[in-house]
Amino acid sequence: MNWIDIGHINDIPLRGARKLKTALGCVAVFRTDADEVFAATDSCPHKGGPLSEGIVHGQSVTCPLHNWVFDLNTGQAQGEDGSITTFPVRVENGRILIDGAQLAGRSAA
Amino acid sequence: MTKRLVIIGAGMASGRMIEQLVETDADAYDITLFNAEPRGNYNRIMLSPVLSGEKTYEEIVTHDDAFYAEHKVTCRFGEKVLRIDREMKVVEAENGHVPYDKLVFATGSNPFMIPLPGHDLEGVIAYRDLEDTERMMALGDAHRVVVIGGGLLGLEAAAGMAARGVDVTVVHIMGHLMERQLDEAAGYLLKKSLQAKDITVLTSANSKEILGENGHVRALRLDDGTELPCDLLVMAVGIRPSVALGQDSGLAVGRGIHVDDQMITSDANVLAVGECVEHDGAVFGLVAPLYDQAKVAAQTLLGQSAAFKQKTLSTKLKVTGCDLFSAGDFADGEGREDIVFRDPSRGVYKRLVIENDRLIGAVMYGDTADSNWFFGLIQSGDDISEMRETLIFGPAYQGEGAADPLSAVAALPPEAEICGCNGICKSTITTAIEGGATDLGAVKAQTKASASCGTCTGLVEQLLQVTLGDDFQMPSAQPICGCCDLTHEDVRRLIKSQELKSQEAVWQELGWKTRNGCHVCRPAVNFYLLADWPLEYQDDPQSRFVNERKHANIQKDGTFSVVPRMWGGITNPTELRAIADAAEKYDVPTVKVTGGQRIDLLGVKGEDLPFIWADLNKAGLVSGHAYSKGLRTVKTCVGTDHCRFGTQDSTGLGIKLEEVLWGSWTPHKVKLAVSGCPRNCAEATCKDVGIVCVDSGYQVGVAGAAGMDVKETERLADVPTEQEAIDLTVAFIQLYRENAKYLDRPYKWVAKVGLEWVKERVVADLEERARLIAAFELSQSIYRKDPWAEHAATKAESYQPLADLNLEAAE
Ligand code: SRM
Ligand SMILES: Cc1cc2nc3c(=O)[nH]c(=O)nc-3n(C[C@H](O)[C@H](O)[C@H](O)COP(=O)(O)OP(=O)(O)OC[C@H]3O[C@@H](n4cnc5c(N)ncnc54)[C@H](O)[C@@H]3O)c2cc1C
Ligand code: SF4
Ligand code: FES
Numbered sequence: 001m002n003w004i005d006i007g008h009i010n011d012i013p014l015r016g017a018r019k020l021k022t023a024l025g026c027v028a029v030f031r032t033d034a035d036e037v038f039a040a041t042d043s044c045p046h047k048g049g050p051l052s053e054g055i056v057h058g059q060s061v062t063c064p065l066h067n068w069v070f071d072l073n074t075g076q077a078q079g080e081d082g083s084i085t086t087f088p089v090r091v092e093n094g095r096i097l098i099d100g101a102q103l104a105g106r107s108a109a
Numbered sequence: 110m111t112k113r114l115v116i117i118g119a120g121m122a123s124g125r126m127i128e129q130l131v132e133t134d135a136d137a138y139d140i141t142l143f144n145a146e147p148r149g150n151y152n153r154i155m156l157s158p159v160l161s162g163e164k165t166y167e168e169i170v171t172h173d174d175a176f177y178a179e180h181k182v183t184c185r186f187g188e189k190v191l192r193i194d195r196e197m198k199v200v201e202a203e204n205g206h207v208p209y210d211k212l213v214f215a216t217g218s219n220p221f222m223i224p225l226p227g228h229d230l231e232g233v234i235a236y237r238d239l240e241d242t243e244r245m246m247a248l249g250d251a252h253r254v255v256v257i258g259g260g261l262l263g264l265e266a267a268a269g270m271a272a273r274g275v276d277v278t279v280v281h282i283m284g285h286l287m288e289r290q291l292d293e294a295a296g297y298l299l300k301k302s303l304q305a306k307d308i309t310v311l312t313s314a315n316s317k318e319i320l321g322e323n324g325h326v327r328a329l330r331l332d333d334g335t336e337l338p339c340d341l342l343v344m345a346v347g348i349r350p351s352v353a354l355g356q357d358s359g360l361a362v363g364r365g366i367h368v369d370d371q372m373i374t375s376d377a378n379v380l381a382v383g384e385c386v387e388h389d390g391a392v393f394g395l396v397a398p399l400y401d402q403a404k405v406a407a408q409t410l411l412g413q414s415a416a417f418k419q420k421t422l423s424t425k426l427k428v429t430g431c432d433l434f435s436a437g438d439f440a441d442g443e444g445r446e447d448i449v450f451r452d453p454s455r456g457v458y459k460r461l462v463i464e465n466d467r468l469i470g471a472v473m474y475g476d477t478a479d480s481n482w483f484f485g486l487i488q489s490g491d492d493i494s495e496m497r498e499t500l501i502f503g504p505a506y507q508g509e510g511a512a513d514p515l516s517a518v519a520a521l522p523p524e525a526e527i528c529g530c531n532g533i534c535k536s537t538i539t540t541a542i543e544g545g546a547t548d549l550g551a552v553k554a555q556t557k558a559s560a561s562c563g564t565c566t567g568l569v570e571q572l573l574q575v576t577l578g579d580d581f582q583m584p585s586a587q588p589i590c591g592c593c594d595l596t597h598e599d600v601r602r603l604i605k606s607q608e609l610k611s612q613e614a615v616w617q618e619l620g621w622k623t624r625n626g627c628h629v630c631r632p633a634v635n636f637y638l639l640a641d642w643p644l645e646y647q648d649d650p651q652s653r654f655v656n657e658r659k660h661a662n663i664q665k666d667g668t669f670s671v672v673p674r675m676w677g678g679i680t681n682p683t684e685l686r687a688i689a690d691a692a693e694k695y696d697v698p699t700v701k702v703t704g705g706q707r708i709d710l711l712g713v714k715g716e717d718l719p720f721i722w723a724d725l726n727k728a729g730l731v732s733g734h735a736y737s738k739g740l741r742t743v744k745t746c747v748g749t750d751h752c753r754f755g756t757q758d759s760t761g762l763g764i765k766l767e768e769v770l771w772g773s774w775t776p777h778k779v780k781l782a783v784s785g786c787p788r789n790c791a792e793a794t795c796k797d798v799g800i801v802c803v804d805s806g807y808q809v810g811v812a813g814a815a816g817m818d819v820k821e822t823e824r825l826a827d828v829p830t831e832q833e834a835i836d837l838t839v840a841f842i843q844l845y846r847e848n849a850k851y852l853d854r855p856y857k858w859v860a861k862v863g864l865e866w867v868k869e870r871v872v873a874d875l876e877e878r879a880r881l882i883a884a885f886e887l888s889q890s891i892y893r894k895d896p897w898a899e900h901a902a903t904k905a906e907s908y909q910p911l912a913d914l915n916l917e918a919a920e
Contacts, residue, residue: 006912015625015651018911029911033625050667053655053715055628062628064655064663069628103914 001088002100009035009094017052017061022103027087028052029096030072032059037096038072039089045082114138114410115200115209117190117354122383122399123215124150124171129407131180137411140182141207143200146238147187149177154396156242157427160269162606166239193358195376211410214355214366214374214381218348218394223257227319232326233342236266241343248341250274255329255339257316259286261426263345264303268428271308272607278309278337280316280329290424290435294451294458295474301456302431350385350392365392370416372406382406388417395422400531400557423484423529425477429603430618432473434480437487438462439470450501452476459501466494479503481568485525518571527572528558528565538569542576549573567594590629593621597633597850604637610645612638612652628654633851636738639774640846643888648774656736659908660896661718664711669718671697671710672735673725674771677745677763677783678706687728695721705742705780707733719905722897731771731895738852739774740781743767744792748785748802757802759785762831766838772893773885776849776858779842794822797855798838803827807834811841811867812859820856823864826872840871840881847884 012018012031019042020027026042028051036059042052049065059072069078075086088099114130116123119142127140127150142149155169177184185202192201193212200207220235222228234241245266248254252275256267259281267277279286285296286303300310315332319342328338350365361367361375365387372380382402384393393399401417408415423436439462450459457475461468461483468486473479482504486493499506504520521527523536533556541555552569553559559566573581588594595603600619609615615634616625626634635652650658661669673688688708692700698712713721722732734740745763749755763783770779782793783800793799795815799822801808806829810822825841828834841855844867849858859867870877900908 004914006914011911013651013907018907021910021913021915023915026910047665048667050663053659053663053667055631055654056651057627057631058624060627065665067628100914 003090003097004100005095006098007096009037009091009096012037015056017054017056019050019052020098024103026050026052027098027103029089029098030056030061032056035091037089037091039087039098040070040072040075040084044068045077045084046080051084111136111139112210113141113208114211114213115141115143115207116213116215117143117200118215118217118383118385119144119146119150119186120215120217120383121150121153121396122217122403123213125400125403126213126215126382126407127172127180127182129404130410133407134411135180138211140180142177142182142184143188143190143202144186145189148239149173149184149186151239153238154427156239157265157269160242160245160266161272161429163429163602190354193354195358195379198378210378212379213406214379214385215383216351216354216385218350218384220344221347221349222344223316223346225316225319227321227326228344230319230321230326231324232340233319233344236262236343236345244341245270245343246273248273248275252276252340253338254278254341254343255280255337256343256345257329258345258347259283259310259312260289260345260347261287261424263343265427266343266345267308268303268306268431271306274608278311278339279303280314280331280337281310281312282315284313286310286312287426291433291474292439292460292472294460295433295435295472298456298458298474299431299433306430348384348394350387352385355381355385363387370405371409372402372417373409380406380409389419391419395424397422397529397532420532421487423480429607430620432475432477432620434473434477435471436480436484437468437470439472445469448497448501461501463493463497466492468493468500481525481527482521484529485521488526489524518568519575527568531557531560533558535572538572539576542573547573547577547581589633590627592623592626592630593619595619600634601637601848601850604641610638610642612649636774636776636851640888643891657738659715659718660732660736660900661713662736668712668714670735671713671718671721671725672703672707672733673730674733674767675707676767677743677760679760679764683728684730687725687730691721691724694724703735705735706744707742709735716909719901719908723901726895726898726901732897734771737774738777739772739779740767740770741778742780744780744782744796746783746785746790752785754788755785755802756804757785757807757831759783759791759802762800762802762834765831765835769835769839770842773842773846773889774892775842775846776851777854779855781838795819796822798841800834800838805829807831809834809837812856812864814854814856818856823859825864825868836878836882837871839885840878841867843881843885844870
């Protein structure tokens with residue numbers, strides 16, 4: 001594990017998301033109404049919609065282009081055959097940390 | 110000669126009896142109907158929704174003048190029957206005598222007033238009829254009320270007034286609320302829910318004296334000396350069958366007028382139905398048995414054989430957010446066994462009482478979805494020993510049904526009661542459906558199911574769906590989405606009537622099943638809240654679709670388009686230069702003229718948005734809201750300025766309209782056009798609002814469409830002046846905003862409410878027009894501004910990535 005500090009939790013709006021740029025493409029970082037933080041690929045498996053622009057509800061996000069709904073815990077799309085890769089994140093003293101090893105791992109895969 | 114039937118009392122019981130009579134044999138009797146109240150039959154139990162603002166009185170009238178006229182019922186409303194001469198068979202009323210062959214008592218009951226000192230002061234009322242309801246409805250947030258009685262009626266009165274902002278205290282003599290229907294645990298949860306509605310609840314409180322001032326109530330004093338100041342005191346402590354007239358005329362009377370199984374009193378020519386009767390030692394206070402009585406009485410009058418049987422009753426409370434159900438006998442006792450389930454986090458409590466392997470009672474609070482199934486078990490008396498272990502979890506766990514409501518309904522036995530008020534069972538409804546009643550209205554009309562309190566409407570619809578499958582669509586009562594059971598219309602109404610001013614309040618009070626909605630309901634609720642409470646509610650960008658959150662249209666590749674406003678389609682070299690410069694500076698791949706008379710810069714990167722906006726702002730360009738459920742464009746033609754046919758300044762009017770309306774949020778987008786003459790070069794006759802200028806003034810049309818549907822506008826009005834054209838437009842849009850369902854364009858909404866309804870408010874009623882315009886202006890005082898300028902200045906940072914790990918790696 002290689003935790004990287006990517007910002008403060010308040011940098012993401014409540015029930016919102018922000019984009020994280022990485023060498024391997026964008027990652028969406030979500031914050032729920034209960035201050036849970038999740039991270040996943042920012043690209044919808046349907047037609048590439050930017051999930052960081054979607055509506056965050058409960059522990060799910062809805063893609064802004066054609067409304068696929070993803071469970072942020074598992075990355076699985078509801079009722080659709082598709083999923084997004086999720087990444088470990090945690091919050092310490094208000095700072096959001098993401099696992100750099102996992103991000104790197106994705107490139108290998 | 111037709112026989113003469115005189116009925117005393119036009120209440121819920123006699124209303125039903127008359128219906129049964131005329132349906133079976135319209136010519137059997139000449140009916141004369143007396144009522145002490147100055148009106149005919151209405152649905153008394155719905156006074157509570159009227160009080161809370163969820164319904165109007167007009168909506169709860171069950172029989173109108175047309176009904177009485179059609180069935181030749183002679184109505185003597187507002188007239189009391191004083192005496193009866195049974196020997197002569199004549200009824201003596203305030204305005205004269207009427208002879209009868211058959212007489213029916215349906216005098217209902219009288220509210221019981223505790224004879225406390227001061228009970229006759231002005232401002233001490235009961236809760237029984239429309240007059241009482243209107244007294245309570247006249248109160249507002251500056252008023253205080255004390256309600257004596259924590260039973261069904263008292264609590265509905267309290268909740269209804271609290272919904273109007275009245276400061277309400279309930280004084281209840283027993284240790285917990287609704288003790289006749291609820292056990293202590295459920296009573297506790299109910300108290301908590303009411304307290305959350307800002308109702309003060311005092312249990313084990315004994316009223317001692319009503320204090321007055323100048324003949325008017327001032328306060329209630331309890332026996333411990335506490336004084337509760339009030340402007341109105343409502344006593345809802347019980348009812349007494351109204352028997353005085355029966356007694357005076359010599360009928361056999363106990364607690365109520367004695368009747369046999371045929372509803373015949375001690376006089377063979379006199380029947381009695383409703384709350385005024387006593388049958389087999391019992392008196393009645395809920396409508397379900399009264400309807401049974403009404404049916405039997407009608408049959409008896411027609412010479413058919415029928416017998417009234419008492420049944421187990423169930424109770425629900427008509428207070429939104431207080432979901433409770435109780436039925437049967439739930440007292441502790443020897444040989445009785447309890448099964449209890451609690452979920453404190455959801456405020457759910459369920460208790461079943463079992464005796465000899467049969468369910469004999471049930472109390473539920475917080476989750477009453479399975480109540481009908483339990484009620485069915487109580488009524489059928491089936492042996493439940495096989496399913497005892499999982500009984501409390503409801504039908505979903507009994508193998509026969511599954512977790513979804515449709516299969517639960519499908520699993521109900523044919524004799525299961527669906528509509529408690531009218532005692533309608535499943536098979537009656539499915540038979541009606543199979544016989545051609547393929548929508549809710551038809552089922553209601555044919556079977557009476559869901560025609561009284563309406564709590565079973567959902568069940569009836571599920572039955573329609575189970576029976577008809579794909580042939581049944583639930584358009585009118587379709588819930589917004591899976592997060593709640595309410596329709597858009599219900600949610601709008603409840604947000605207004607319960608004054609819900611935050612999303613949390615909506616989730617909680619309207620029973621949302623998810624934490625905070627979903628992409629379908631949350632934008633709708635966000636809109637409803639800001640439309641109804643522009644000052645109190647703050648718009649929530651996170652509840653908006655990305656386009657409205659980022660004030661730009663998202664493209665298929667994740668870039669955005671930028672469309673500055675061109676007022677009425679007019680531009681100038683400075684603006685065009687600024688657009689050209691911006692297009693170059695931000696590498697805009699496509700510059701296009703839109704169908705709305707302005708220029709679209711397509712393919713702008715999200716990060717660049719605040720900067721391109723700032724640049725455009727410098728040239729005076731503002732957001733064109735090409736992304737919003739709000740005002741889009743006002744198309745115009747050149748009009749009198751240049752055109753040889755122009756009759757009025759169409760361009761000028763278009764610009765004025767755009768200046769008044771821009772920035773407003775509406776249920777769906779709104780597009781306007783103004784044409785200078787009937788040649789209609791601005792295509793005004795297919796817009797949401799389209800104005801065609803003529804020599805005599807302005808033809809204002811509304812509800813046109815030219816998207817997925819194509820439809821010509823309908824004429825709202827012709828007006829001589831430009832100002833009137835603007836006023837009508839603003840009032841129309843505000844009415845649309847206050848009433849339409851989210852994502853209904855004006856043409857869809859007008860099709861639902863009717864153009865006449867709109868005209869009455871916008872054109873005919875000048876006061877209402879002025880109110881609409883003022884309400885629109887109030888909202889615009891907050892929203893008529895350029896979001897681009899605001900975001901460029903204060904939110905630019907949020908358009909950038911949270912972090913760029915590429916840079917970090919490079920460091
Ligand atoms: C840009 C424009 C097409 C153009 O290049 O001319 C356009 C583009 C879009 N229209 Fe449109 N409409 C545009 C004029 C129209 C018109 C013509 C008009 O306004 O005179 C219509 C028919 C009139 C009407 O409004 O019904 C029109 C009827 C629609 C509809 C169907 C609406 C309906 O109720 O039937 C949609 C879908 C919707 O809104 O739900 C739609 C939706 C869209 C969206 C926003 C689709 C979306 O959600 O992404 C398109 C955005 C494209 C993009 O990538 O930016 N667009 N659209 C026009 C912008 C006008 C402007 O200046 O604001
Ligand atoms: C606010 C409220 C909420 C309720 N909610 C529910 C509920 O949710 N569920 C439920 O099952 N029940 C409910 N009830 C009870 C239900 O309304 C009554 O059981 C039902 O109305 C009784 O019907 P009725 O025909 O016997 O009498 P009523 O409906 O009271 O009608 C009797 C009529 O007779 C008239 N009358 C009396 N004497 C004379 C006379 N001498 N001459 C001429 N006219 C006379 C009266 O003016 C009255 O209009 C509620 C009651 C109220 C007040
Ligand atoms: S008609 Fe409108 S919505 Fe359809 S592709 Fe063209 S711009 Fe997009
Ligand atoms: S791209 Fe996400 S739903 Fe189509």
